[in-house]
Amino acid sequence: MQKGANNSYFGNIWEGITSSWQGLKLSFKHIWEARQRRTPIGITDPDYFKQETGIVTLTYPYESLPVPDNGRYRLHNEMEDCIVCDKCAEICPVSCIDIEAVKSTEEIRKTSDGHSVRLYAARFDIDMAKCCFCGLCTTVCPTECLTMTKTYDFSEFDIRDMIYHFSDLSPEQAVEKRQNYETLQTAKQQAKASTTNVQPTEEKTAEQTSTTPATAKPVMKKPAIKPVTKPVITDPTPSISEETPYVTEVTPEISQTIQEAAPQDTKAEETDQSEQAPAKPVMKKPVIKPMIKKKTDE
Ligand code: SF4
Ligand code: SF4
8 A cells, every 4th residue: 555755644644635735725726816807819919928817718609719810711702803713613622612604795894903704603602511721712813802701600500501602693693694695606606607608709799790891801812923934045065966077987096085085074064063053054975986997899
């Protein structure tokens, strides 16, 4: 059996009495201080840590501690400034924002910072039961219409009531706006189709008018080209056969003369060709006939 500090029977009794007195003293101290209560000030208040005495607990929900201005609690969307760009829904990590946009036939309004609103929000729901209060949706919002409020107590008995509807259109109005836009698109497509059909007709008419006799271009007849007959150039030089006396016998002297004359004639031909290109005189070679010796009667 464990014994007290005095390690005796009466020592243990004394230790029990003194320790009970210490506890009762502390309890009586708080009971005495409970005559006052602390002022519910926020943690950002400079006197927050100066309130060392008084009742800490608050009679919630009749009183509560103030929430800092940057507190991230329930979301709120100011639909007048929402341009239904869907950025908040895209960035939400838990996909608790559901947006259905309907195109407008004209500009709906201007936001407070000058953005043009051209989309209706047929549905803009935020499921706060899924929200993890990360605040990403508020940072990407271009018009800063989506904010996190300081309302932290929004519990519901039915979880379906945690879905907040921010749409500014009733279901009937959404159907009407959608039909208006579809009608406009159909009219635009018909107008476009009609213009594409009209253009070829106009072009055809223009072509037909251009072929009328008033604007017809005169046909230019091609000049008749007659074939050019080249003049026949006759050889002015007399033929050798005409002037050369008839040679009845080819002597060695004659054959030598012929051989010497042949290249000279060729050169003469080349010079003649260069000088008179169109007319080529034909040089007739001398006719050489074998000499026939007359037989003498024996
Ligand atoms: S605070 Fe975060 S979780 Fe909640 S809606 Fe915005 S993006 Fe989604
Ligand atoms: S990001 Fe802002 S402006 Fe865009 S749809 Fe969300 S709440 Fe509207």
